[in-house]
Amino acid sequence: MRRLLFLMPILLCAVVAAHAQSLDAFKQRLAEPTPGATLFNRAQVTVTEHGDAARAAADAARAGQRLYFEGFHRVCVFSDNGPAARDGAFAAKALFEETYPDVKVYVDYEIPYFIVSAGNCLTKEEAIMLKGRVSATFPKAFLKQLKREKSPISNLLDQ
Helix, strand or coil, X not given: CHHHHHHHHHHHHHHHHHHHCCHHHHHHHHHCCCCCCCCCCCCCXXXXXXXXXXXXXXXXXXXXXXXXXXXXXXXXXXXXXXXXXXXXXXXXXXXXXXXXCCCCEEEEEECCXXXXXXXXXXXXXXXXXXXXXXXXXXXXXXXXXXXXXXXXXXXXXXX
């Protein structure tokens, strides 16, 4: 009986401490406003746009400027330097366009290789997802990062 009376408060404290460490309790504490300046007022967030941002966007639109991005990823689906490399590259491009009509595909010649790559992915994660989608048709596909090229943002919007 003494052991039971001694263990019950300890177990009760352990349960309360475990509940206080749960993710839901942590989220609930984060959702509550901190005491102090907002004790009697509701907390609020105010967002204001800087005046120069709207003006710069309007000026660029009027001037017809093209916005560029650098450093993006593509999925390379074909790379060869053999005697039939050119024909193989265009066959791979045709197969890719037929299988995945919603993704842009490019044929490049970087001496001495014909390379077929697809997509204009801004992040590596996006390229990995595209590679996973393409791997059924092109099992040897791999990621290729293009840092040197400076491409217009309209290329991304055309996909």
